[in-house]
Amino acid sequence: MEEVEVVVAHSQRVTLRVGDVFLKVDGDPAHADVEVRAMALAPIPTPAILWREPPVLAIAAVPGRALGVLGEPSPASPAAWAAAGAAIRRLHDAPLPPWPGRRLDDVAAELDSECAWLLANAVLPAEVIRRNREIAEAALRPCKPVFIHGDLQxxxxxxxxxxxxxxxxxxxxxxxxxxxxxATLTLGHEERLDDLLAGYGAGADRDVIRAWWSLRSLAVARWLIEHGFDPDAPGCEFDVLRSRMREP
Known part of the structure; x- marks a missing residue:
């Protein structure tokens, strides 16, 4: 009998692993719709879809191991990080998926709302929040859209x-x-950015990547706290925000 492992569990989604099969249970069928369509379009390795019976999506495990986990040093080699960069570049160079992305105004509005919540609840020192909000501003600029993964942890x-x-x-x-x-892939692993960009190639803007480190950490903090995760664990989002205070 295969052991059932709970990979992720919160009020929006549960992911179970049974042997080499992952079962994703999501209350919003639109998430699985996007996942299935995106994997069919992506020009990089993705899991095989075994079957779908809403609200469950069954996918096969992929070989190997993750580049790392947030809060711990990555065990992967510089060459592995460069290979990840090259794969991301192939994705970004691919034709756009035929559905809309997030509007810049919505991202800015969410950032302001989340910063207001962090300040109102004294989750972090006000100066840490304000400094990172200033840094995050560099990400709020018009840019040519590409095919992004959108949650490339x-x-x-x-x-x-x-x-x-x-x-x-x-x-x-x-x-x-x-x-x-x-930025999402290197969040908390800033020391691996050079390795990643060695594979990604030209066109990366380090100031904007740095801005997204701040923006993402500010924007996800409340969700993490409310869903039982700890952004204040060593090496995680709050450490990313505090590290900005040590910069000139």
Whole structure:
């Protein structure tokens, strides 16, 4: 009998692993719709879809292991990070998916709302919030949209040796800012940015990547807290925000 492992569980979504099969249970069928369509379009390795019976999507495990986890040093080699960068570049160079991405005005409005909540609840020192809000402003600029993964956390990119074997969790894929993907993957692992960009190639804007580190950390903090996660764990979002205070 296969053991059932709870991979992720919160009020919006549950992911279970049974052997080499992942079962994703989501109350919003639109998430699975996007995931299925995005994986069909992406020009990089993605999991095989085994079956779908709403609200459940069954996908196969990909070989290898994740680049790392937030809060711990990545065990992956520089070459593996460069391979991840090259894979992301192929995705960003692909034709746009035929559905809309987030509007810049909506991103800015969300950032303001989340910063107001953080200040009102004294979750972090006010100066940390205000300084990171200033840094985040650089991400709020018009840019040419590309095909982005949209939730490219370090645990979503799998490698075997120095080869990318699969990228998982595509429910946020859409047209968007290429720098957002690069920032999400290196959040809390800023020391690996050079390795990633060695594979990604020209066109990366380090100031905008830095801005997205601040913006994403500010924007997700309340959701993490309300869903039982700890953004104040070592190496996680609050450490990312505090680290900005040590910069000139």
């Amino acid at each position: 370090i645990t979503h990119v799998f490698v075997d040796g120095d080869e990318v074997t699969g990228v998982i969790d595509w429910s946020e894929a859409a047209p968007g800012d290429a720098m957002f993907d690069l």
